[in-house]
Amino acid sequence: MATTVTKDQVLEVLKEVTDPEIGVNVVDLGLVYNVEVHDDGVVQVEMTLTAPGCPLHDTITRTAEMAIETIDGVKEAHVDIVWNPPWTPDMLTDEGRRLLGF
Template identity: 75%
Template sequence: MVTEEDVLTVLKEVSDPEIGLNVVDLGLVYGIDIEEDGKVFVRLTLTAPGCPLHETISRAAEMAIETLDGVKEAHVEVVWDPPWTPDLISDEGRRLLGL
């Protein structure tokens, strides 16, 4: 069965093109639910509510998750609560951004 760590690993391949950092290290992933039937549900946010790349990032995340063995479907829900802040960027993300 696929694990949360597996999902996070493939989500590190999905970047916010405006910032150039993956959604995991940006702190955009708010939750992962994995069902026994192979469905994966991810809640993520974006850096700004009006982000024009909303659908592009969501679909890229779903496609990345669906490459995992055992995943039959992936669904990404974009949420806005709590609002994203730069405080959510991981230590690795800060390093990569030179912060």
């Protein structure tokens, strides 16, 4: 029987992925825009970064994919970086604001 993967599970493991320059996880920074879990065990995530041209683009993307792939039932993960809507500090979660001292 296949394991059902949930959006909440994906978001929980993405909290382990931090933006190395800021030191806060990508979920609390408000960088994750969309999570789709497909029945075939494929997870697709749309996320952004705090600034276009971020030199850690590939590192953050691959770290997020590897974190998602640790979830039982996930066969593969695909993280796509999008720039629309552009990220602003208004997208921080309450926890992200706390972690950054806002």
